Amino acid sequence: MKQKVFSLLLATVFLSTGLLAQGKFFTKTGKVYFNCTGGIEPIEGTNKSTTCVLDSKSGAIQFSMLMKGFEFEKQLMMEHFNENYVETEKFPKATFVGQIANNSEINYAKDGTYPAKVKGKLTIHGETRDVEAPGKITVKGGKIIATSDFKVQLSDYKVGIPSIVKDKISNDVKINVDLLLDPLKG
């Protein structure tokens, strides 16, 4: 009897670990930060409402965010960002659809930090480009923390910089992604 109970318990632990390892994870409060400072004044914004879904079995990763969700220190910077640069009324959303290229090297069933290589298609301002970025996947207590730092160029996404501010805004944009992903139930 004791052996049966023990076997059942062991099977439950392995089954639920296996389910976690094969499961999907998500967040709706992911953070994306950008910085394109070219001069003295910081040009930066943060979006705290990024949605992301990660399939730990296949390594497929997808995220989306509303560009109006970026918050800035100064109102004028936010207005220029929305109205003149990324034109949020015409192009409300930025998306990324991709893959963790080395997903087989990540053990989602074991707590730890694993380097990740992410490849996919990034769409900003209506323009889609292939991107590759290094990242980290940290598995901790059944949750996943996914982070990445990479650069893109505004010109690749047809975001123009007027010549009058060319020394204030850099064409190179540093992007930081910080996502705390929970298991997706059901």
Added chain:
Amino acid sequence: MKRKYLLWGLLIVVLAAAAYGYKEFNRTRPDSKSLEAGFTVSAEGILKEFAENEKGTAQKYSGQELIVAVTGTVKDIKKDEKGYYTLMLGDSTNMSSVQCAMDTLYSADLSSIKIADKITVKGHFTGYNADETGLVGSDIQMNMCVIELPKKQ
């Protein structure tokens, strides 16, 4: 003499323009508590509007700096490592929510908010994030949100 007054006048105009420029350049986002809502809606109502006619409803709620007040039931409360809150309003049986990123200036107001509370949240409407995966629901998003207290009769 006339020339002297003209020069002084010009100097005053230049200084006034410079002061205005400095103020405009450093203008911060207005406090949501002080702003009037352009629309007052229920969480379920606005989610239904967007689900039924996304394009038309997006047009209705378009424009920069639109303030919306949404009444709904708290279905989730997220707090990050910096103490920033996001409240999700709506029906707990529906994956979609009205997602309210709260104004960090008023975090103290949120400590007593609980799941299942019925509240009104006012904030800057940032849009509708339609779910392309079919897994997590489509959300209305707002930021710089504050709890709207009932108006005294």
